[in-house]
Amino acid sequence: MSTTSKLVTFSLTASDGMARCGRIDTPRGEISTPAFMPVGTAGTVKAMYPEQVRETGADILLGNTYHLMLRPGAERVASLGGLHDFMDWQRPILTDSGGFQVMSLAKLRKLTEKGVTFKSHIDGSAYELTPERSIEIQTLLDSDIIMQLDECIALPAERKEIERAMELSLRWADRSKTAFNNQQNRMLFGIVQGGDDAELRAKSAAGLKSIGFDGYSIGGLAVGEPQDVMFRVLSDITPDLPWDRPRYLMGVGKPDDILGAIERGVDMFDCVHPTRAGRHGHAYTRFGVINLKNARHKDDHRPLDEASPNPNCRRWSRAYLHHLVRTEEILGAMVLSQINLAYYQELTAGARAAIKAQRMTDFAAETRAAWAAGDLPVL
Amino acid sequence: MSTTSKLVTFSLTASDGMARCGRIDTPRGEISTPAFMPVGTAGTVKAMYPEQVRETGADILLGNTYHLMLRPGAERVASLGGLHDFMDWQRPILTDSGGFQVMSLAKLRKLTEKGVTFKSHIDGSAYELTPERSIEIQTLLDSDIIMQLDECIALPAERKEIERAMELSLRWADRSKTAFNNQQNRMLFGIVQGGDDAELRAKSAAGLKSIGFDGYSIGGLAVGEPQDVMFRVLSDITPDLPWDRPRYLMGVGKPDDILGAIERGVDMFDCVHPTRAGRHGHAYTRFGVINLKNARHKDDHRPLDEASPNPNCRRWSRAYLHHLVRTEEILGAMVLSQINLAYYQELTAGARAAIKAQRMTDFAAETRAAWAAGDLPVL
Numbered sequence: 158m159s160t161t162s163k164l165v166t167f168s169l170t171a172s173d174g175m176a177r178c179g180r181i182d183t184p185r186g187e188i189s190t191p192a193f194m195p196v197g198t199a200g201t202v203k204a205m206y207p208e209q210v211r212e213t214g215a216d217i218l219l220g221n222t223y224h225l226m227l228r229p230g231a232e233r234v235a236s237l238g239g240l241h242d243f244m245d246w247q248r249p250i251l252t253d254s255g256g257f258q259v260m261s262l263a264k265l266r267k268l269t270e271k272g273v274t275f276k277s278h279i280d281g282s283a284y285e286l287t288p289e290r291s292i293e294i295q296t297l298l299d300s301d302i303i304m305q306l307d308e309c310i311a312l313p314a315e316r317k318e319i320e321r322a323m324e325l326s327l328r329w330a331d332r333s334k335t336a337f338n339n340q341q342n343r344m345l346f347g348i349v350q351g352g353d354d355a356e357l358r359a360k361s362a363a364g365l366k367s368i369g370f371d372g373y374s375i376g377g378l379a380v381g382e383p384q385d386v387m388f389r390v391l392s393d394i395t396p397d398l399p400w401d402r403p404r405y406l407m408g409v410g411k412p413d414d415i416l417g418a419i420e421r422g423v424d425m426f427d428c429v430h431p432t433r434a435g436r437h438g439h440a441y442t443r444f445g446v447i448n449l450k451n452a453r454h455k456d457d458h459r460p461l462d463e464a465s466p467n468p469n470c471r472r473w474s475r476a477y478l479h480h481l482v483r484t485e486e487i488l489g490a491m492v493l494s495q496i497n498l499a500y501y502q503e504l505t506a507g508a509r510a511a512i513k514a515q516r517m518t519d520f521a522a523e524t525r526a527a528w529a530a531g532d533l534p535v536l
Numbered sequence: 537m538s539t540t541s542k543l544v545t546f547s548l549t550a551s552d553g554m555a556r557c558g559r560i561d562t563p564r565g566e567i568s569t570p571a572f573m574p575v576g577t578a579g580t581v582k583a584m585y586p587e588q589v590r591e592t593g594a595d596i597l598l599g600n601t602y603h604l605m606l607r608p609g610a611e612r613v614a615s616l617g618g619l620h621d622f623m624d625w626q627r628p629i630l631t632d633s634g635g636f637q638v639m640s641l642a643k644l645r646k647l648t649e650k651g652v653t654f655k656s657h658i659d660g661s662a663y664e665l666t667p668e669r670s671i672e673i674q675t676l677l678d679s680d681i682i683m684q685l686d687e688c689i690a691l692p693a694e695r696k697e698i699e700r701a702m703e704l705s706l707r708w709a710d711r712s713k714t715a716f717n718n719q720q721n722r723m724l725f726g727i728v729q730g731g732d733d734a735e736l737r738a739k740s741a742a743g744l745k746s747i748g749f750d751g752y753s754i755g756g757l758a759v760g761e762p763q764d765v766m767f768r769v770l771s772d773i774t775p776d777l778p779w780d781r782p783r784y785l786m787g788v789g790k791p792d793d794i795l796g797a798i799e800r801g802v803d804m805f806d807c808v809h810p811t812r813a814g815r816h817g818h819a820y821t822r823f824g825v826i827n828l829k830n831a832r833h834k835d836d837h838r839p840l841d842e843a844s845p846n847p848n849c850r851r852w853s854r855a856y857l858h859h860l861v862r863t864e865e866i867l868g869a870m871v872l873s874q875i876n877l878a879y880y881q882e883l884t885a886g887a888r889a890a891i892k893a894q895r896m897t898d899f900a901a902e903t904r905a906a907w908a909a910g911d912l913p914v915l
Binding site: 199200201203204205206228230233236237238243244245383418455458473474476477480481483484486487488491492513 | 578579582583584585590607608615616617622623624834835837851852853855857858859860862863866867869870871914
């Protein structure tokens with residue numbers, strides 16, 4: 158596959174061991190990698206204005222095909238000018254293919270060679286999602302980076318079942334490539350499946366490479382397996398992927414998952430965790446995760462982290478944040494979502510700088526040591 | 537009462553009929569009147585950052601003694617530097633006395649001459665609120681404008697019951713004045729009670745004036761009576777209040793309540809309505825109130841109000857706002873709270889300008905005509 162006429166391109170700027178630093182250039186702006194993509198499930202990153210997402214340092218966000226096809230509907234988004242105008246986020250957007258949420262959320266799913274039919278978890282109405290329809294939806298949304306439809310299964314699973322889903326995903330990859338029709342203003346990513354089986358993962362990667370994609374996603378992880386299994390799969394698979402294409406680990410994860418995956422050669426991440434954890438009163442900081450609901454904070458006049466570059470970590474006392482969480486005030490969800498997204502961006506920005514400086518190992522060790530040292534002592 | 541050494545002062549700058557334009561100068565900043573005060577019930581204006589509240593044009597916000605005494609507690613707020621630092625709102629704050637919420641929210645209330653004992657609606661723990669304790673709490677919160685404890689009763693009510701509550705409120709006013717001890721950096725407001733009875737209202741106002749307060753609140757309205765009754769009470773009572781003191785109509789209201797009250801000589805307002813309505817998908821605009829949940833908006837590419845000075849009214853389609861409301865996204869609550877608070881500020885700013893220009897009657901008529909004309913025709 159030639160990318161010479163592509164308007165969306167990837168280039169590596171540095172590497173350190175397996176870890177890579179690069180950028181994706183798009184007509185809507187540049188994405189520095191390793192990149193964390195906040196999740197804007199239904200056309201909004203929950204509890205955040207678009208400009209606040211950008212101010213955390215995010216270059217790109219993720220939209221969910223499944224959620225958007227149900228509400229407000231892909232054709233409606235297109236008639237309103239596409240997802241960027243709809244939500245007023247004028248920078249790049251990556252969309253998933255819908256397959257993962259169909260499997261995890263929809264009711265009465267039926268999977269065939271052609272695709273998947275399912276009923277909406279909202280109102281029970283029937284939909285069909287095929288590789289072709291998924292590309293069509295993502296094109297209607299005007300996504301900048303499009304995913305093939307795949308079948309993602311939970312782990313642990315029987316090898317035969319993992320293999321069947323991987324083979325189906327490969328055939329869908331081929332159909333997705335055809336349906337995508339080499340649009341120059343977007344990237345299309347294939348998705349490596351194969352569960353925790355190294356041989357099946359390698360076979361999936363080889364199949365995708367022979368089809369040829371603009372980037373390679375790693376799916377079917379963070380679906381129930383321990384972190385060491387995930388890391389082993391990543392260590393096995395990234396050497397099989399083209400060096401000059403971005404690698405995206407789907408739906409991952411907590412900060413230590415991301416750090417370990419960067420060390421294993423992953424370039425892109427998304428996860429609902431930072432915003433969901435924020436809505437539940439958890440703050441990610443250089444001290445690790447802090448549960449602000451805990452009574453230890455109720456009289457604590459200290460800021461969350463007085464050395465943080467993020468003003469929201471410095472302007473209020475822990476007692477105030479505790480109060481917001483305990484009283485279930487929306488501002489608590491807003492502030493903690495912002496704090497967590499900013500911390501994720503601080504982490505990936507730190508990794509980028511470390512890779513450029515050839516000190517990724519030290520950066521990872523220092524970061525883990527700070528997490529392990531834990532929070533400030535109780536006041 | 538002398539106010540010569542007060543650090544918080546009120547001055548009138550213009551009047552037009554009964555309507556007045558003025559300002560309150562405080563060490564924490566100036567408050568232009570007529571003023572609408574957003575309600576920061578539990579130390580946050582719901583779904584708004586403090587700077588977003590300020591950007592709508594608010595000079596002052598209201599904190600609720602009842603909510604804050606229960607959580608996080610007045611002594612705790614004081615030990616954390618006062619309410620302004622606690623929530624990081626460095627401009628003036630007015631606090632109510634707690635009486636209204638004790639009556640409307642608390643469990644097992646018991647009212648005596650001394651004060652009111654009650655159990656928290658949150659955890660059932662017991663509290664006592666007296667005129668002296670209410671002043672103490674509001675001083676601990678470091679409020680800039682303090683209310684006396686009063687007894688507020690719902691309408692309709694028997695005259696005898698209205699009179700009893702009004703007389704008790706007057707005695708509590710006297711004790712509040714003594715407990716307040718003429719603090720120079722705050723104002724103390726007495727509260728006119730007397731229900732819908734002109735004679736009792738006049739008696740209440742006379743009693744308060746003879747005690748002498750920095751400002752006069754009008755309580756016991758918007759408690760079940762029709763708007764014309766409220767307006768009649770206001771028309772009767774404001775001429776009885778000192779011309780050189782601010783008048784504050786407590787807990788009111790919708791935009792047309794506020795407009796009518798300004799015409800009747802009221803200077804200050806607070807209400808949870810704009811933020812609560814926002815959380816329920818209602819937007820206040822120059823077209824009147826718009827229910828964004830309504831399906832008429834689902835394909836509407838037009839902004840809420842393209843001529844609004846508020847960017848949030850122009851940046852997204854009605855279809856997007858409809859989508860946020862339908863999917864119950866927090867951003868919907870955030871944006872509509874902001875839009876409503878900004879509209880309330882636009883309304884009071886418009887009234888101030890009209891009073892200065894001696895065209896309040898025209899401004900009120902034009903505003904009401906625009907509301908009556910209603911929303912844009914369905915697309």
